[in-house]
Amino acid sequence: MRRWIALAGRLYPRGWRERYGEEFDALLEEATADWRQFLNVTGGALTMRIANGIPYLKVAGALGLAGALAALSASYRVAQALTATAVGTLRNAALEDYRKADAIKPGDPGVCMQIGLVCGSRSTTPRPSPISAR
């Protein structure tokens, strides 16, 4: 945690760090190192940057980028839970056309790809095939 707090201390504006950086780093080495301290130092750096006239668009852009990265990371963790699934029904005539073309076989999960459905969840959650032999 102390390392993260030290990194947050680097977020202060360059001019401020030239004046206070050395003593501030010395303080961070002595002060309690917990998540509250991390948030306090991060908030202090952001406040100081805004007070020093950093363009708001830069701050908004940086926060937006951080949010996008966090969302991307989260999306990989919950991908399976949020996978949309669909079951299509083919009329017999259309199914017969596919069979004649030897494109699909009953129970073949590849049928989903053939007709443009997403099959992601089928690999982890087997379900009855939407195509059945008649």
Added chain:
Amino acid sequence: MNCNIVTDPQLLILASLADGEKHGYAMMEDIERFAEIRLGAGTLYGAITRLEGQGWIVRVESEDRRKPYRITGLGVQHLEEQMAGLNRVVKTALRRLKHA
């Protein structure tokens, strides 16, 4: 019992420096002792930056990485004004509590 009547970091720092120069960590410890408030490092140095900008404290040159600060005459005057105002509020509240 926690005393939250004064929570302004700038006033707490001025009060801490009123009895002599201190560096950041010493201020942090002192404020926790007399006000029971733990200032974060970001809050402390944000307030130090503003206080120095207003001329209420000055940095004392030191070979140590930890730089001590000293309250100025202007700082003492500001602290006295603020404490006088606070004293009026406290006295009024105590007087009224006697009749409550």
